[in-house]
Amino acid sequence: MSTETELIDFFKALAEPKRLKIAGILAQRPHAVEELASLLSLSEATVSHHLSLLARAGLVRARADGHYSIYELQKDRLENMAERLLAKETLPAVAADVDMHAYDRAVLRNFSGPDGRLKALPVQRKKFEVVLRHAVTLFKPGKRYTEKEVNKLLARIHEDTASLRRGLIEIKLMQRANGEYWLAS
């Protein structure tokens, strides 16, 4: 089971008032289904259903005793999940499958004309920076460019090469000295 579904199952299990209360009761001592139903004013069928969700999350386990099912809280599991929440890598891992460039692509698509060049440079800073991150891929690491060469390359994106050039320097994607330009490393 993936970390993501494991976390979802865990949170879902405890995100419902009656289930959280079941966990609270079981934290005191194990109980049979019948008892829980009485304590919570719910039918046994409903309690059984809640317990199955808690069990799927690994938070409770049933022990058979006669025709009773005695459920007990799995404190280990609770502790383990809490510790994983404290770990720095857990949450970012959940977003591992998100395509972090989807926004950039959407912005570029929005501003692109049929010829592949931009119809206009975005006015919004955030979107202009998307264009700059795109523009910077035209240049090769280590190579030095004259301003004329820079302009020629940037013209493939948009005719306002001066704004693009200035932007690239400003957010430090490129550097300049003595009329030469190169990629910041």
Add this chain to the structure above:
Amino acid sequence: MSTETELIDFFKALAEPKRLKIAGILAQRPHAVEELASLLSLSEATVSHHLSLLARAGLVRARADGHYSIYELQKDRLENMAERLLAKETLPAVAADVDMHAYDRAVLRNFSGPDGRLKALPVQRKKFEVVLRHAVTLFKPGKRYTEKEVNKLLARIHEDTASLRRGLIEIKLMQRANGEYWLAS
């Protein structure tokens, strides 16, 4: 806000796949609503709604920047909640308002006849013990009783005083020596 609603809000916030993913993305760096919508293929309205639930749980906070709302994850809050899950008193506190005697009362009511005495002694061990816990309240701490006195008191509950007497000794609610009975302390 009570601990219970605080926990429910926290779990609910993270119990939904898209919201968990938002938390995962914000764990990497802050993002605007528009960006999140792009990354998750959701409308901005939907993302806005998700963010409001995460905010209610204290997990994210918005910072205004131009007409953008830049949302950032509140790691402190996440850590604080995880630590509370690790604390032994948190879960039991959630069940503090549960009437722990509801089951006992239900069992006694079920077996009681119109005269207040039991129609029958429960056969199920678990329920028989409920009756014993009830029976033991007939006796006073410190006082010594003859078997005859014990029987007279127990008869108020059910005529099968022998079974009741034996049960009380067996689960150590009462003690016996030299034909005298008294409450276990």
Add this chain to the structure above:
DNA sequence: TATATAATTAGACAAATATCTAATTAATTA
């Protein structure tokens, strides 16, 4: 000042789910 843009809110709708009753299963007692 008027227009454009990002975000939020309102309202509607569809999907998920908490709950119940009834039927079934598993275990115990008569």
Add this chain to the structure above:
DNA sequence: TAATTAATTAGATATTTGTCTAATTATATA
């Protein structure tokens, strides 16, 4: 072996909630 009992499962229903579009608000640009 038959009857009783606790639990689970199945099926139905009502509530909750995730999502969208449209309307509104707030901010920035022309």
